[in-house]
Amino acid sequence: MKQFGILLQKEWRENVRNYKIFWIPCVFILLGITEPVVNYFMPQILEASGGLPEGAVFEFPTPSPAQILMAVMEQFQTIGIVVLILAYMGTIAGERKSGTATLLYVRPLSFLSYFLSKWTMAAAISLISLWLGFLAGYYYTLLFFEELEFSALLQMVGSYSIWILLILTLTLAASAILPNGGLAAAAAFAVYLLVQLADGLLGANWTISPMKLPGYAAAWLTGNPRLSEFVGAIGLALLAIIGLIVLGSWAAWKNKAKTKV
Template identity: 45%
Template sequence: MSQFTVLFQKEWKESVRSLKWVWIPIVFILLGIMEPITTYFLPQILESAGNMPDGAVFQLPEMTPGQIFGSALGQYQFIGMLIIAFAFSGLVAKERKNGTAAFLYVRPLSYSSYILSKWSNSLLLLLASFVVGISASAYYIHLLFGEFSLAKFFGMIGIYSLWIVVALSMTLLMSALFSPGIATALSIFLIVFFPMIDGLILRYWPWTPWKLYSYAAMLMAGDAPNADLWWTIAIAVLLVIVCVTLSILIAKKRAAKVTL
């Protein structure tokens, strides 16, 4: 436990001093509020761009708050996940490659403390950023598009937060397994690209954790939670446990790969 405390403090200081605690929350807030604002002002924006023929009346379909939440989540699903893949795929791999990990590995290091300190600190940062960002989004959606169910809003936050946990856990596993470049590439595949094609190739299997994003959006758009959602959540939790456990075992195995 004391090793975990020491290593968590180190991760915390690192994320503060590398300004991750500044730029990631700001970007997540921007991602959340840009969607409702640009959608709301789209008619004015198009008009001021001057492409409209004289007298044409521009009619956009009326958007519901649920739909706007869906497209805000879409922002996190793309740019948010890209940020996770790029900024967190080096957590283990980079330390091993640049040699800073040697100093840890020659000590009686607890590998579970090592991995869990990185995992928990990164999640703290990402989940806090997401909750603040989506709340800012909710404020604008309420202001511009009207009322929405608070219960469903919290449900959406819960489901999408679980997806963030899954995404980070897979990224961490890639980082434990591979060198920095490969870890980044595979993370992008797993958490940015694969969710896009999951609906196509795993169409008839409704329980993949890659569908959590869709479930979160559907919940907000009005669907009641069903058994598929609960199964997906259970499998996602299992996947997280597997990823973290494997990361710990692999961190130990990869001692020989540590640059001296």
């Protein structure tokens, strides 16, 4: 436990030094703000761009708060996940490649504590960024559109947080397994796309798939997902996260000899 605390302090200093604790939240806040602001000012944007014929009048249907926040989540599903994968693809592989991990590996080291320290810091920054992004989107949705129950937002973001943790853990495990950050990012993207494809083909018959979590998260805005299916998806996602943590810890230990000296 003491070793984990020391390693966690190291991760904190490193994330401060590379500014991840600042720029990742800023990206998510910007993504969260963009959707409600753009939707509200869309008529003015089109008018200012000069893209409308003279005398033309277009009626834009006003989106509901639920639709706005779903669109915010779609931004996180694409740009947000790309940002997180690129930010943490070299977390372990980068240390091995640069040789900085040698300073750790020459000492008695618990690789579970080593992996968990990196996972804990990355998870904290990612979840704080996610919540700040959704809260910013929620604030501007209230400002420009109708009111939405705050409890629905909490249920949605809480559910979606598990999904983000799953993608993040996959990225860190890939970084522990593969020799460099580029390959880790490619592997994480490939697995992400493959499971998305598999869910599109087989998802109708597998309602407790972790891939359903974004959909179940969105369902809290318009009603409630089926509880048994939702709990099943959460349970499988947590099992996958634990399995990836174990795999990543083992891979970090297995590949320690490949560290550049």
